[in-house]
Amino acid sequence: MTVLSVLRAVAGPARLAITHNSQQVAKMSDHRAMNIIPSRFQWNKFKDMLHLYFVGAAIPLLAGIGITNMMVGPATLSEIPEGYVPREDEYYKSPITRFLVRNFTRNEQMEYEKKMQYIWETEHKRQLRLIEKRVKKLMAERGDYKAWYYTPHIARKYQRIVRKETEELMERRPAA
Amino acid sequence: MNWARPCTVFWFPERVVVPNRKEYPWYHRSYNRVPTIDQCYTDDPVCFFEANEQWIRDRQVDREIVNILRQRWRDCAFYEGVDAPVKCVELQKISEDAETNFFIKYGDLSAYANVKDCYMKQKHRMLWERRHGPVGTGMKTEQ
Numbered sequence: 001m002t003v004l005s006v007l008r009a010v011a012g013p014a015r016l017a018i019t020h021n022s023q024q025v026a027k028m029s030d031h032r033a034m035n036i037i038p039s040r041f042q043w044n045k046f047k048d049m050l051h052l053y054f055v056g057a058a059i060p061l062l063a064g065i066g067i068t069n070m071m072v073g074p075a076t077l078s079e080i081p082e083g084y085v086p087r088e089d090e091y092y093k094s095p096i097t098r099f100l101v102r103n104f105t106r107n108e109q110m111e112y113e114k115k116m117q118y119i120w121e122t123e124h125k126r127q128l129r130l131i132e133k134r135v136k137k138l139m140a141e142r143g144d145y146k147a148w149y150y151t152p153h154i155a156r157k158y159q160r161i162v163r164k165e166t167e168e169l170m171e172r173r174p175a176a
Numbered sequence: 177m178n179w180a181r182p183c184t185v186f187w188f189p190e191r192v193v194v195p196n197r198k199e200y201p202w203y204h205r206s207y208n209r210v211p212t213i214d215q216c217y218t219d220d221p222v223c224f225f226e227a228n229e230q231w232i233r234d235r236q237v238d239r240e241i242v243n244i245l246r247q248r249w250r251d252c253a254f255y256e257g258v259d260a261p262v263k264c265v266e267l268q269k270i271s272e273d274a275e276t277n278f279f280i281k282y283g284d285l286s287a288y289a290n291v292k293d294c295y296m297k298q299k300h301r302m303l304w305e306r307r308h309g310p311v312g313t314g315m316k317t318e319q
Contacts, residue, residue, distance in 0.1 A: 070193050075202035086203050093202050112229075116222050123221050 068095055207233060213291045224292070231291035235282055242278050245271045280311075 072095045080086060088107050089098040139148045210230055216223035249267040253260035280301075285293050301311065308315050 071197070073194070073197040075200050078201040078203065080203045080206060090202055091205050098202075116225060119225055120222050 065096070213295050228291045231294065238278055238282070242271075242274050245274045 074093050074095065075090075075098075077093075087102075088105075088109075089101040092098050092101055136148055139145045143149055207230070210226040211223060212230070213224065213227040216227055245267075249264055249271040252264040252267050256263045281298075282289075282294065285297065305311060
């Protein structure tokens with residue numbers, strides 16, 4: 001900080017000296033002159049950003065929060081009355097949280113039950129698919145049902161011959 | 177503190193702000209008990225899911241209980257200072273028993289544990305106890 005104040009002391013007379021020099025040397029025709037001074041860009045930019053973040057963001061938010069807490073205030077913890085089902089936002093203390101829960105958040109109980117429904121549905125599908133897989137595997141092994149792995153009866157004779165020869169080959173060379 | 181003379185920090189909220197606000201309630205969520213894992217069939221994933229959620233909630237409650245008991249012992253020790261080993265023995269015993277029981281039930285399960293892991297841990301512990309006696313008495317060799 002002392003550096004800047006020292007510079008200001010130096011820049012003051014330097015500013016005036018430079019303007020006098022530029023006026024005399026450049027021989028400006030107009031009465032106006034360009035003052036050559038050190039840059040104030042960073043300082044101006046800093047003030048601009050400070051102003052934006054405070055007046056645009058911090059002060060409105062803090063004012064809103066302060067006014068909410070003064071006007072409405074937090075809730076008091078109490079027992080749930082008999083036979084009463086509280087609304088979703090009545091489970092939270094701060095009025096701002098209650099507002100967000102009321103208008104923007106999903107219902108926790110609904111999401112829980114949706115998840116259970118999804119688990120039940122996928123388990124149902126999984127069981128059906130397991131049965132399908134088992135049936136297909138048996139059809140492939142036995143080859144006795146027309147749905148999968150069906151070949152017409154002309155090729156069936158050839159298939160039987162091939163199967164018999166493969167079995168004989170496997171008996172002779174079990175490692176193959 | 178003399179509350180007859182208004183103290184600036186508390187006078188404004190207590191005298192001006194609070195009477196102008198309406199009181200309204202908020203509640204703690206209360207969950208119904210659902211069947212635990214030992215009452216679920218093995219091919220019922222919905223029952224497993226509900227038992228798991230309940231187990232997570234119960235584990236959190238048990239963590240808080242252990243924390244409260246520990247904090248009571250620590251507060252006593254902080255207050256007594258040098259006399260703590262003599263004056264806070266009951267609180268220490270209660271806290272350590274609670275920690276032991278918590279470790280028996282939930283300890284050494286991983287961070288991704290679920291209710292089935294905890295149930296199997298109990299089963300394995302009971303098997304071990306059936307073969308070797310109470311936990312802490314050492315394993316019996318084959319003879």
